[in-house]
Amino acid sequence: MEPFGRLVTAMLTPFTREGAVDYPRARQLAEALVATGTSALVVCGTTGEAPTLTKDEKLRLVGEVKQAIRGRAPIIAGTCSNNTADSIELSREALRTGADAILGTVPWYNNPPQEGLERHFQAIADAVAAPIMLYNVPSRTATNLAPETAIRLSHVPNIVGIKEASGKLEAIGTIIRGCRPGFLVWSGNDADTLPVLAIGGYGVVSVASHLVGRQIALLMEHAVAGDLSGAAGLHQRLMPLFSALFATTSPIPLKYAMRKIGLDCGGLRLPLVEIDARSAAIVDAALQTIEVDIRGAVAA
Secondary structure (H helix, E strand, C coil): CCCCCCCCCCCCCCCCCCCEEHHHHHHHHHHHHCCCCCCCEEECCCCHHHHCCCHHCCCCCCHHHHHHHCCCCCCCEEEECCCHHHHHHHHHHHHHCCEEEEEECCCCCCCCCCHHHHHHHHHHHHHCCCEEEEEEEEHHHCCCCCCCHHHHHHCCCHHHHHHCCCCCCCHHHHHHHHCCCEEEEECCCHHHHHHHHCCCCCCEEEEHHHHHHHHHHHHHHHHHHCCCHHHHHHHHHHHHHHHHCCCCCCCCCHHHHHHHHCCCCCCCCCCCCCCCHHHHHHHHHCCCCCCCCCCEEEEE
């Protein structure tokens, strides 16, 4: 089952100068991302500053993006939190609004044991008739979804894959080796895309694809075709950008980079703040090394 394609973009949320969600800009951005290689969009994920979006904003954003891309790419809605009942309710509403699938982020703060994680995702899967992509990102949640738990969850029919952002290739390899046939693994870090593909992963949920989507798609085409030299060349060329976009907390560097290339998507909501001088210099240097794909695909 390949419901989302290889290049999934974790889409940022544009804001107006007053701090409101800029829905027209979100529509423009979604269209541009699809035009430059994105095969599916995560809306209201970490990169989209989901913790600072209200429920109404999340649902409207899903609906606006759905209308903008007109079925050209699936929408994966970030609807899961550390409250199982709330996750189910918001997931159902997002699907009614137009989402095609759900991003199941590992719960944070309440630090559940592995049995709690398994039962949490099983309950959500039982409650929604839609594909679910799990999301393991222990650097943000402080809780790691163990490979063994991910493997057990892979046997839930509508849990179709995982975005793995642990950065632990041994653990990711264990999931790939032990999961049910058809369960897919996407790298959750741009810098890990090629290594994850090399051990049997499927694709990436990307931040850098806001800027270089066509090049990331080409990198994966080379890797899948067995052209490791071509894939490695693109990987090395893009690595400064991959690193720069995490010079400080994401999506701070991404929003700065978008503004620098003339595609202003607004500022950030507290507790995130504008980029510091050191991180800005790193992003500036990285932008000098790449050719931007998205410029021209969206009005400035």
